[in-house]
Each structure stands twice: as structure tokens, then as C-alpha cells.
Amino acid sequence: MTVIQARVIHAMTVPFTVQIVGNAEQSAQLTTVIDEVTPHIADYLRHIEAMFSPFRNDSSVAAARRGDWNALLTQRFAHKQTARQEATHKQTARQESSVLSNQVSPNPQHNVSHSVSQHHTQPSKPSMPNSHRLQHTDFAEIYALTQQAKELTHGHFDPMHAGQYDPTGIVKGWAIEQAHQRFLMPLIQAGVCEAAALGGGGDIQTAVAPNSDFTWRIGVQDPTNPNATLRTITLRNGAVATSGTSKRGEHITRSAHDLAQATVVDDHLTFADMWATAAISAGEQTFRSIVGANPTARASLMAVFVRPDGSVTQFAPGTGAPSTGEPGTH
């Protein structure tokens, strides 16, 4: 029999839910483990909030808005990461590798071999005068991700709001994904639990141990009735994000108004969140064509759309025809 423990953290004006899953015999251990890990996740989320909040004068984003971008080179979270945690980072996962452009073969082994100390303390490159290797910083990573997001979504995800840098739309999803990777994945790897998920403000990153048959079930909220769901998404390792017209902290400039809510499933929450935001901004048809033209997105995305009239459609381009009789994107 499976038991699930849940804890709640309040940060970034939204509630975050931590859940870990084990069998009934592990129940007491699960309680201990979740009570240990939750404060670490809370600290991490609050640190990210302090760095990226545009509303706090002492944040790096506020400094950037004043023209001081030094956090790109200096600001990072002093997080102690073990070699084992580093090894859990999948090759598809993200950043971390500090790979330079002249480096080939991004194979997993190669990636794993990059130690934490390497990406935290890159020495200056001696070969060219006045040329330095950029250190890895969270602020720089977010900046790069916002630039990537803008390009991937044909500008429908825009890190500039009213002429000012505002990465809010990507920070929360990214922070959840990071926290999940740093604090919950090691529990699965160590066999302490068989599944673990972190959600915040309606965005969720999940994982399940390979030898477990657990499957996460995530309800898509009805935008007109917060206590009801419209669809259930089942997944093991992946992410679900929802954007709507009322999402907190999101500044979405809309070029179409044919979607009331967009829920996107992708491997990583950073991108699920980005695509959900882009869908609300772009509108359904434009979003379908942007995703249809991107091989990676076409292969991995699924979506549930709620239109202003309350009708619900689904989108799963990688699997051919959508399951509700909607005509295909392509």
C-alpha cells in the first residue's frame, strides 16, 4: 500500500506543496524525511525570491532595472551540492555544464564529469588578454533562459515588461525545477522514497523511481470553479504548468484572447511554464503553429486548453491526432 506525505511552504506569494511517496512500512521514515527536506526547499525558494523579485529594492533584478547588471557575473546561490546529486543531473536536464562553444560531444558521461567546483569557480582564460570565462550564476542562467524563451516562443514569452527586465514569468517554474532536482531527486536516488514532487502556484515537477509503478495524477483546474477539475494528467517524470488570465505575478502581453487557460506538460517545468505563458499570449492557433514547427516541442508537449466559452480542447502533437477530435496542428 502506498502512502504519501505532503507539506506546504509559503514563498513568492504562492503556496508550494512538497509530496513524497513510499509504501506503508516506510510511513514513519517518510515523515522524518519530508520534515527534514522541507525547510531546505523553503530556504532555497526564499533565496531565489530575494534574488529575482522585481519588487524588492535589494534584489538583483531591481539592480538590473537600475542599470547594474553585475549580478550576471557575481551573484549565485552558495549551495553545497554533493557529487551524487550532480551525477543525477540528466544530460537533457539543463545548464550546469558550463560547456564552451568549442567543446564537442555533450554526452551524459561527459556532462557528469563536470564537477560542481568547476562550474562555480571557472578560472580566467589566460590565452586572450581581457577575455574571461563567465562564471556560472543563477542570474546569468535566468537571463539566458529568458532570451531562449523569447526566441522559442517567437516573442510571445517576453522578459521585458513595460520596458523593464522582468523574468518573473520564468523564475518560479525554474526554481521549482531546481529545488526538485537538488532536494527531492536525491531522496529517490537514495531509495528513501519511491516518488517525489514539488508544486507551487499550480505548477508541478514530478519524478518516480524506475523500479516503482507509482504514477502521478494531476488535475487541471476549472478556471471558473477552483474546486473542480476538468481533466486529469497522468505522468511519472515530468512537469505540468498552467497559465491563465489571472495568474499571479505574470505579466502577459496578449496578442489573442481565445484562451482562458492553458495547461502544458513537458519534461521540465521551466519550459512547461514558458509554453503555457506563450499559449495565453499567442492564442491557440498561433501557439499550435509555433509548437508544430519546433521538433522538440512537437515531440514532448501535451496541452489542455480552456477557451473563454468554457470548452476544453487537448493538444498532443507528438502522438498525431489530438484525442478530442480536434483537427491536427499540421
Added chain:
Amino acid sequence: MKTVTRGIIAAVAGLAIIGDAFLLFVKPHLAQQSAASGTALASGSTGSTSSESNSNNADSNSDSSSSDTDNSSSNNDSGLADGTYTGVATQNQYGEVQLQITVESGKITTISTIKAPSTGRSQQVNAQAIPALTERAIAAQSSEIQFVSGATETSTAFVNSLQDAINQSLNAGK
């Protein structure tokens, strides 16, 4: 010796002013609040162009920043060496982005993306993503869920929300 020092100070101030003009007129998108940031950027003076024995940027700052308009609240003691910084490549399934950052007078003056997301790399990543996809599905609503994905979840309205009820029910072992 005095004239040498004076000359150096004048040169440093001159460079700072040139940098200021460059930032104000050439790169305005980097400084949205141009008035405030313009002075902030200029006042971050230069350690590396100074030939004096000061190893610390902060030491030589005071000379030239006093010749500028004002020393605003932003941090001038960055200790950033002038030059071009490259290398953080953010890599993910959608490609790769690499930043190139130019530091002049101890301040970041330009940020450019030197490597756009590529779709070339994604092909090999897709192959790995496929097994996971087969585990994913969208179905009619079910009462047995662990999370709610919505756009309205806030801390102020969390108590008695659907997610709150689910969490409590899970902790109660139901």
C-alpha cells in the same frame, strides 16, 4: 610624479565619461532608467587601466567618481576586471544559449546572446524523451489526484483550497 598622477586621473575620468556617453546613447536598452543608471555606470571606475600599484578597484574608485556627477546607490566595488566574458552555456532540450558580457570600467556594458537555440542538438535528446512520453496521458477528471494545476493558486486563498484538501487527505492516510 604629481603630473603623472594628475595625468592618470584625467585619463581615467576621461575614459569614464566616454563610457558614460557610450552607455547613454549607444546602449540605452541596457539602462531603462537612463538618468539614474547612466551616473551609476559611469561612477564605477577603473582599476585595470590605472598604472598605479593599487590592486584594488575600490581604492582608485574615489578619485574618478568624485569627478563624475554623483555616486549613486549601486555597487561600484564589483571588482570586475574589464574585458569580455563568455562561456556560460545554458543547455537544455531546446538548445543552447551562451552569453557574452562586456565589462568596461568595472561595469557591465553589453550583454549579447552569442549562440541561439539550435534544433540540431534536440534530435538526440528526443530519442531519450520518448519512453517517458508513453507514460503520459490526459484523461477525464478523476477524484484521485495528488496535485491541482491551475492559474489561481495563491497563498492568501490556500486554506480550504482543493490542493489544501488533497494534502490533508494524503497526510491523514486516505
